[in-house]
Structure formats: C-alpha cells, structure tokens
Amino acid sequence: xxxxxxxxxxxxxxxxxxxxxxxxxxxxxxxxxxxxxxxxxxxxxxxxxxxxxxxxxxxxxxxxxxxxxxxxxxxxxxxxxxxxxxxxxxxxxxxxxxxxxxxxxxxxxxxxxxxxxxxxxxxxxxxxxxxxxxxxxxxxxxxxxxxxxxxxxxxxxxxxxxxxxxxxxxxxxxxxxxxxxxxxxxxxxxxxxxxxxxx
Numbered sequence: 541x542x543x544x545x546x547x548x549x550x551x552x553x554x555x556x557x558x559x560x561x562x563x564x565x566x567x568x569x570x571x572x573x574x575x576x577x578x579x580x581x582x583x584x585x586x587x588x589x590x591x592x593x594x595x596x597x598x599x600x601x602x603x604x605x606x607x608x609x610x611x612x613x614x615x616x617x618x619x620x621x622x623x624x625x626x627x628x629x630x631x632x633x634x635x636x637x638x639x640x641x642x643x644x645x646x647x648x649x650x651x652x653x654x655x656x657x658x659x660x661x662x663x664x665x666x667x668x669x670x671x672x673x674x675x676x677x678x679x680x681x682x683x684x685x686x687x688x689x690x691x692x693x694x695x696x697x698x699x700x701x702x703x704x705x706x707x708x709x710x711x712x713x714x715x716x717x718x719x720x721x722x723x724x725x726x727x728x729x730x731x732x733x734x735x736x737x738x739x
Contacts, residue, residue: 543626543681544569556681557622570678573630573658574618575600577672580702581613590711595704600672607641607664615660616702618673622655624690627682630658636676640665643677653690656699 545566548556558571565572583594595614598605607613621628628650632643645661660676670676691697695706 541683542569543683545571548681551626555624555626557620558679559620560618565675567678570631570680572633572675573621573677573679575660575670575672575674575676576616576618576657576702577601578702579605579613579615579662580704581611582704587705589705589707591708592706593704600670602672604669604671606667606669607662608667609664611664612645613662613664614702614704615662615676617658617660617677620655620657621679623650623681624653625684625688627652627684628654628679629682630660630677630679632677633675639668641668641670651691652684652688653692655697657701659696659699659703 543551545568548571549566552558552561565574577600579598579600580595581598583596587593598613630644630648630650632641636643642663642665643660645663647659647661650658658677658679695709696703
C-alpha cells in the first residue's frame with residue numbers, strides 16, 4: 541500500500557524526515573525531490589566492477605547544463621531523507637521522462653531505514669538541458685509487513701555526497717584508492733617549463 545500525500549505529511553518528523561521540506565512539492569501520493577548543482581561523471585573508458593573507478597565533478601550552473609547521450613551522470617537530491625517503518629522509493633517525474641531523461645537507471649528501490657541523499661543515475665536519450673533545483677524525481681512510500689531490520693550499509697548509509705558504485709567492496713574488499721589530481725591549467729604547466737622551453 542502506498543502512502544497518500546496527506547499521510548506523508550502526518551508522518552513527517554517520525555517515520556519520514558525530508559530536509560528541507562516544502563509543502564508545495566507534496567503530491568497526492570508522493571513528494572518531489574530536487575536536483576543538486578553538482579554531478580559526477582566517470583573518467584574511465586571501461587568501468588571495472590572490482591575497482592574504485594575515477595570520477596570528475598561537474599558543476600551545473602544556473603543557466604543550465606546540456607547532458608549528452610551515451611554518458612552516465614551521477615547526481616543527487618538537494619533533500620536529505622530518513623525513512624523508518626516504511627519502504628522509500630524514487631521514480632522519475634513524467635514531465636522529465638517525456639524529455640527522454642532517465643533519472644535512475646535501475647536503482648529506484650530504497651530500504652527501510654535508509655538515511656541520506658538519493659544518488660541519481662541519469663541518462664539522456666538525446667541532448668537535454670538541466671538546471672539546478674529542478675524537481676527531478678518523486679519519492680513515495682510503501683507500507684511493509686513483517687519484522688523489520690533497518691538498512692545499515694557501510695557503503696551508502698548516512699552519505700553526504702553523490703555516491704559512485706562501491707560494488708568493489710563486496711567483490712574484493714578493496715578500499716578506494718586516492719584519486720590522483722593532475723593540473724592541466726596553463727599556469728601550472730608554465731611553472732614546469734625549463735628555461736630553454738620558455739624561450
């Protein structure tokens with residue numbers, strides 16, 4: 541059974557926490573979540589399930605950012621949520637889907653007890669311009685039957701940022717390697733030139 545919008549409101553502060561909460565985003569049986577102003581894109585040509593793949597952070601400016609096809613973008617919601625005694629799920633809004641933008645590739649299903657920001661796996665069918673703060677998806681809640689064991693993952697629980705895949709922890713227990721920061725701007729390259737190269 542799915543909670544109505546009125547029931548979502550009634551359970552705010554107890555079984556449901558949405559921070560920040562905006563009454564205008566409450567729907568008949570869901571709540572709209574907004575897109576944060578940062579994305580992550582993988583830098584690897586081939587993504588390896590057994591490794592911590594390198595990522596690049598991309599800012600979404602107020603004037604918008606065009607997403608291109610054949611590229612996975614990881615985003616997150618502005619809102620942090622907590623859900624107890626209910627099963628949270630996210631789904632793309634129909635208005636977003638009609639622009640050919642997938643908001644979650646497969647992972648729309650949440651776990652009872654999840655606390656944190658929702659990572660979005662975004663994929664565009666054709667070029668589409670997105671904007672920070674847009675209502676990107678909707679959160680809804682299922683009632684659950686039986687004894688409850690709350691979600692307690694060391695991968696994604698209580699996250700504070702966009703979360704790339706941490707499947708490698710399940711496969712081989714490898715800890716993420718520190719991503720090397722390479723400077724390619726003109727000023728740093730100029731500092732590395734020898735006197736003969738600077739002529």
